[in-house]
Amino acid sequence: MLRVGIVGVGTVGASVARILIENSDIISARSGKKIVPVLGIVRDASKNRGVVIPLSTNVDDVLENDEIDVVVELMGGVDRAFAVIKKALKNGKSVVTANKALLAYHRYELQESAVGVSIGFEASVAGGIPIIKALREGLSANHINSIKGIMNGTCNFILTKMMREKVDFQTVLKEAQALGYAEADPTFDVGGFDAAHKLLILASIAYGIDAKPEDILIEGIESISIEDILFAQEFGYSIKHLTIAKKNNDGTVELRVHPSLIPNSQMIAKVDGVMNAISVVGDRVGESMYYGAGAGGDATASAVIADLIDIARDGQNSPMLGFKKTLETQSLALMNSDEIITKYYIRMKVIDKIGVLASIATILGKHAISIDSFLQKADTHNKNYATLLFSTHICREKDIQDALIELKELPFSVQKPVMIRIED
Amino acid sequence: MLRVGIVGVGTVGASVARILIENSDIISARSGKKIVPVLGIVRDASKNRGVVIPLSTNVDDVLENDEIDVVVELMGGVDRAFAVIKKALKNGKSVVTANKALLAYHRYELQESAVGVSIGFEASVAGGIPIIKALREGLSANHINSIKGIMNGTCNFILTKMMREKVDFQTVLKEAQALGYAEADPTFDVGGFDAAHKLLILASIAYGIDAKPEDILIEGIESISIEDILFAQEFGYSIKHLTIAKKNNDGTVELRVHPSLIPNSQMIAKVDGVMNAISVVGDRVGESMYYGAGAGGDATASAVIADLIDIARDGQNSPMLGFKKTLETQSLALMNSDEIITKYYIRMKVIDKIGVLASIATILGKHAISIDSFLQKADTHNKNYATLLFSTHICREKDIQDALIELKELPFSVQKPVMIRIED
Numbered sequence: 001m002l003r004v005g006i007v008g009v010g011t012v013g014a015s016v017a018r019i020l021i022e023n024s025d026i027i028s029a030r031s032g033k034k035i036v037p038v039l040g041i042v043r044d045a046s047k048n049r050g051v052v053i054p055l056s057t058n059v060d061d062v063l064e065n066d067e068i069d070v071v072v073e074l075m076g077g078v079d080r081a082f083a084v085i086k087k088a089l090k091n092g093k094s095v096v097t098a099n100k101a102l103l104a105y106h107r108y109e110l111q112e113s114a115v116g117v118s119i120g121f122e123a124s125v126a127g128g129i130p131i132i133k134a135l136r137e138g139l140s141a142n143h144i145n146s147i148k149g150i151m152n153g154t155c156n157f158i159l160t161k162m163m164r165e166k167v168d169f170q171t172v173l174k175e176a177q178a179l180g181y182a183e184a185d186p187t188f189d190v191g192g193f194d195a196a197h198k199l200l201i202l203a204s205i206a207y208g209i210d211a212k213p214e215d216i217l218i219e220g221i222e223s224i225s226i227e228d229i230l231f232a233q234e235f236g237y238s239i240k241h242l243t244i245a246k247k248n249n250d251g252t253v254e255l256r257v258h259p260s261l262i263p264n265s266q267m268i269a270k271v272d273g274v275m276n277a278i279s280v281v282g283d284r285v286g287e288s289m290y291y292g293a294g295a296g297g298d299a300t301a302s303a304v305i306a307d308l309i310d311i312a313r314d315g316q317n318s319p320m321l322g323f324k325k326t327l328e329t330q331s332l333a334l335m336n337s338d339e340i341i342t343k344y345y346i347r348m349k350v351i352d353k354i355g356v357l358a359s360i361a362t363i364l365g366k367h368a369i370s371i372d373s374f375l376q377k378a379d380t381h382n383k384n385y386a387t388l389l390f391s392t393h394i395c396r397e398k399d400i401q402d403a404l405i406e407l408k409e410l411p412f413s414v415q416k417p418v419m420i421r422i423e424d
Numbered sequence: 425m426l427r428v429g430i431v432g433v434g435t436v437g438a439s440v441a442r443i444l445i446e447n448s449d450i451i452s453a454r455s456g457k458k459i460v461p462v463l464g465i466v467r468d469a470s471k472n473r474g475v476v477i478p479l480s481t482n483v484d485d486v487l488e489n490d491e492i493d494v495v496v497e498l499m500g501g502v503d504r505a506f507a508v509i510k511k512a513l514k515n516g517k518s519v520v521t522a523n524k525a526l527l528a529y530h531r532y533e534l535q536e537s538a539v540g541v542s543i544g545f546e547a548s549v550a551g552g553i554p555i556i557k558a559l560r561e562g563l564s565a566n567h568i569n570s571i572k573g574i575m576n577g578t579c580n581f582i583l584t585k586m587m588r589e590k591v592d593f594q595t596v597l598k599e600a601q602a603l604g605y606a607e608a609d610p611t612f613d614v615g616g617f618d619a620a621h622k623l624l625i626l627a628s629i630a631y632g633i634d635a636k637p638e639d640i641l642i643e644g645i646e647s648i649s650i651e652d653i654l655f656a657q658e659f660g661y662s663i664k665h666l667t668i669a670k671k672n673n674d675g676t677v678e679l680r681v682h683p684s685l686i687p688n689s690q691m692i693a694k695v696d697g698v699m700n701a702i703s704v705v706g707d708r709v710g711e712s713m714y715y716g717a718g719a720g721g722d723a724t725a726s727a728v729i730a731d732l733i734d735i736a737r738d739g740q741n742s743p744m745l746g747f748k749k750t751l752e753t754q755s756l757a758l759m760n761s762d763e764i765i766t767k768y769y770i771r772m773k774v775i776d777k778i779g780v781l782a783s784i785a786t787i788l789g790k791h792a793i794s795i796d797s798f799l800q801k802a803d804t805h806n807k808n809y810a811t812l813l814f815s816t817h818i819c820r821e822k823d824i825q826d827a828l829i830e831l832k833e834l835p836f837s838v839q840k841p842v843m844i845r846i847e848d
């Protein structure tokens with residue numbers, strides 16, 4: 001028997017307790033023993049959570065309890081959760097966590113602290129998709145060339161709606177909030193931070209990189225407009241919010257999170273609505289893609305319980321993060337974002353007069369940027385304005401950023417130019 | 425150090441040896457030890473295989489060799505391979521195999537024989553997709569509601585070409601043979617047998633069912649025509665060769681392999697060319713889908729080596745087939761194919777005269793089958809003939825089969841009717 005304490009009995013915690021009880025037939029058949037939720041820790045014990053397990057408000061009732069083998073941490077937040085997990089590990093308990101923010105900052109310290117016990121965190125990235133296991137074990141014979149993921153359901157729901165119905169960002173955001181797909185303060189999701197946390201976790205498993213959120217390029221979807229959607233559709237692209245990890249020939253790894261134009265022919269361009277998907281290219285296996293629900297109580301709980309079953313099966317044998325940190329095993333360094341090489345799409349709103357195009361072309365030429373396709377649209381609200389949409393051949397991020405500053409300062413530019421990277 | 429003997433050094437075996445050597449950096453970082461291919465067994469030692477490992481023609485040089493920890497079986501065939509693996513297990517060696525035909529018949533005997541050693545078989549189903557691990561471990565908290573897979577690259581290549589270019593089966597088959605995507609005798613692939621072997625392996629992990637190929641419904645793609653493709657496109661479907669495992673409310677499981685009409689909106693309908701994909705619905709996690717290369721030396725070798733790394737990480741803890749056979753754990757029985765309930769599409773070629781439709785409708789009505797959509801096309805070759813294409817509402821397989829016999833015997837029917845099941 002494996003006895004489990006659940007710290008934090010919200011939506012996911014309640015699902016974990018319920019599924020452990022309701023699916024106990026298949027869970028014990030697969031793990032070879034019973035897995036029993038014995039105690040839940042909550043802040044307010046009087047609230048009805050629809051679970052039948054005993055509750056306490058004192059976390060030490062789990063952490064100091066010799067009858068409990070595994071601590072499931074679902075309280076969220078960074079500092080207090082970190083303290084709880086460290087105490088659990090110190091007391092000889094294995095830990096299963098869904099806490100991506102904690103892992104984005106402290107995953108290597110946790111790996112070091114887990115001596116003789118396991119830490120499972122499949123639920124921290126795209127709950128309904130066993131991507132951690134796929135990367136850490138299924139593709140373990142491969143050097144990973146790249147990971148491209150749609151890892152935030154809120155962003156994908158909004159972008160899918162915008163593409164299908166040609167409605168602007170703010171309108172769809174309100175709808176997403178009404179449906180419960182976006183929070184009242186949506187910044188964490190639509191600003192790209194949630195996806196960035198997940199990318200950092202996967203990048204550790206693929207590359208052993210110990211980057212933090214503030215080390216990498218993170219952009220959200222707030223500035224995507226209907227014009228961008230129309231341009232994308234005109235040229236056979238979808239706009240998706242992508243997390244990208246890519247190994248370059250010089251041995252550096254680029255990590256970035258931003259909206260991207262992707263050709264419609266790619267499988268990942270076909271992933272719509274709140275669904276998540278992660279495309280991984282290994283040097284031997286080629287491309288594989290993993291698709292499923294990224295959030296939701298039961299999908300996340302399914303991943304938590306898969307980790308519990310692994311622990312019940314006599315421990316997780318593979319190292320928590322696949323292998324140790326960079327320095328000790330491989331020599332992969334995080335690439336400076338300035339060095340990104342890709343294609344770009346740029347949207348500008350300008351006063352429609354002679355000489356505009358020549359000025360823009362001069363700036364682009366100066367920064368060694370050449371244009372691939374170009375579209376000009378009259379502004380529907382003000383006939384003196386025009387919208388210019390263009391994509392570039394491959395060039396350097398630094399050059400684009402420098403050019404964008406100059407483009408913004410052109411006297412006829414009436415709005416900050418918007419840039420979206422293109423992933424071919 | 426984990427020392428490996430490879431029995432059968434063809435395309436996959438040579439890839440295994442090469443990747444173990446070329447990717448030894450990442451493989452030892454992930455597994456915590458070196459994995460070394462020490463000997464390969466071949467029938468003809470004089471043939472150049474482009475591998476640097478020593479070769480022998482005597483399989484006992486591996487099986488009776490105390491220096492070898494794991495036997496990789498890549499010889500193919502059923503009986504001899506079975507004997508080789510049993511001897512390896514008896515001699516205390518773990519085994520990794522890609523042999524789906526062997527597993528389709530003897531997987532439970534192998535599970536019984538593996539005492540204190542492991543058997544890895546990730547490479548036996550869709551090499552480039554870690555689906556065995558996903559089902560056995562990643563989704564282990566779930567009762568599996570259904571598995572729908574595109575598991576034969578040859579079939580998917582042919583059907584994709586037929587859909588895109590409106591070319592008939594025989595023409596595309598020849599092209600596939602020229603490209604090396606189909607064998608000179610293509611029956612094993614296009615007849616559905618290869619996919620059936622894979623389905624039986626997955627069905628054991630999901631349901632603990634010990635069915636053999638001859639117990640289940642297996643149909644190939646040989647009778648799909650351009651008319652079927654056109655009907656599918658007219659009504660928003662793709663035609664895919666699907667392997668289906670589905671648990672019914674009465675606790676039985678249906679296992680079947682056949683071409684299917686699938687709505688274009690489903691993710692699995694978007695999987696084209698030689699690629700494989702498997703959609704799994706769990707009772708808690710909902711749908712997840714796994715996409716990648718199904719064949720190829722390096723993709724298959726990648727799966728073989730993932731199993732070796734699991735073994736190097738101190739053994740595979742999860743039971744070989746997820747859990748034991750049906751009787752001992754769950755009470756799932758294989759459903760009789762007659763009881764399948766689904767929608768059907770039927771194509772008939774008839775002499776175009778008054779009363780034809782009435783006769784057909786009478787037969788269908790007698791068998792409680794009602795028509796959903798209907799299309800009649802004039803025959804381009806013979807103006808006296810017409811092609812009738814129609815789909816039904818849901819009905820019973822037995823009723824359709826009985827009706828098909830009567831439809832075939834109608835005096836104005838000039839060709840055996842073709843039936844394709846619809847998976848909504």
